[in-house]
Amino acid sequence: MNPVQFYKCLSDETRLRCLMLIQHEQELCVCELTEALQEVQPKISRHLGQLRQCELLLDRRQGQWIYYRINPDLPEWAKQVLGDTLAGNPDFLAQNLKCLQRMGDRPTRMQACC
Amino acid sequence: MNPVQFYKCLSDETRLRCLMLIQHEQELCVCELTEALQEVQPKISRHLGQLRQCELLLDRRQGQWIYYRINPDLPEWAKQVLGDTLAGNPDFLAQNLKCLQRMGDRPTRMQACC
DNA sequence: ACAGTATATATGGATAATCGTATATGTAAA
DNA sequence: TTTACATATACGATTATCCATATATACTGT
Numbered sequence A, B: 001m002n003p004v005q006f007y008k009c010l011s012d013e014t015r016l017r018c019l020m021l022i023q024h025e026q027e028l029c030v031c032e033l034t035e036a037l038q039e040v041q042p043k044i045s046r047h048l049g050q051l052r053q054c055e056l057l058l059d060r061r062q063g064q065w066i067y068y069r070i071n072p073d074l075p076e077w078a079k080q081v082l083g084d085t086l087a088g089n090p091d092f093l094a095q096n097l098k099c100l101q102r103m104g105d106r107p108t109r110m111q112a113c114c
Numbered sequence C: 001a002c003a004g005t006a007t008a009t010a011t012g013g014a015t016a017a018t019c020g021t022a023t024a025t026g027t028a029a030a
Numbered sequence D: 001t002t003t004a005c006a007t008a009t010a011c012g013a014t015t016a017t018c019c020a021t022a023t024a025t026a027c028t029g030t
Helices: A003-010 A013-025 A030-037 A041-053 A076-088 A094-102 B003-010 B013-025 B030-037 B041-053 B076-088 B094-102
Strands: A057-062 A065-070 B027-029 B057-062 B065-070
Touching: A003 A013, A003 A076, A003 B003, A003 B013, A013 A030, A013 A041, A013 A065, A013 A076, A013 A094, A013 B003, A030 A041, A030 A065, A030 A094, A041 A057, A041 A065, A076 B076, B003 B013, B003 B076, B013 B027, B013 B030, B013 B041, B013 B065, B013 B076, B013 B094, B027 B030, B030 B041, B030 B065, B030 B094, B041 B057, B041 B065
Parallel strands: none
Antiparallel strands: A057 A065, B027 B065, B057 B065
């Protein structure tokens, strides 16, 4: 993981909020992020695609929904950076989390059973 | 310190190398960074100016030279990010440190005496 | 005061990033 | 197989970022 590329991913407001929200909630689907950020779907989707292509995020499909999560194989320093950023900026997501909690009809997760 | 602005600062190769070199060496002047990165002086100076304006770096003049250092008043999470990045990417600066060590006539620091 | 060195800024042009809109793909349920 | 919903991609336009070059500023030593 090239650190410059890594930080380019974090340097956009939409992407950073998505990453922090996912870090906070473990896993979120596109429609939840769209609601939390109050943005149009293609914008969210485009940024998520970029984060997936850079291997910061992994996705899985469950029915109609696609859930994104932090790639657990990120190098340790990168995971620490994400963790430090979330912990050090408690207000950053406040509004987004409020929108998320207000959201009705959130898709119900099924644990991938094994 | 707005995290998006912070990461915008880290998302350029020249700026990230300058920051990491300064973090590694405590303090460096413009001509040392110019040599370490093998770049032209206005390019280095422009990026340092940006980092100073965003308050990631502080500068002090000593004679003809201007030394840059990490702003000690950065929020803890930001300092941790810089530290994690340096520690987690030992090869990132290898070539730059080699150039720095090869540099002749490095300006001699005077400790600000008190 | 003048010459030399270090650093900063200004300017115009090139490149890259981002966006809004329209549309395509994929899944589910009737 | 048709409709509805979730997500992804394509396209053109706008904006932001970065660069090279030229030049300005500031300090040092003569």
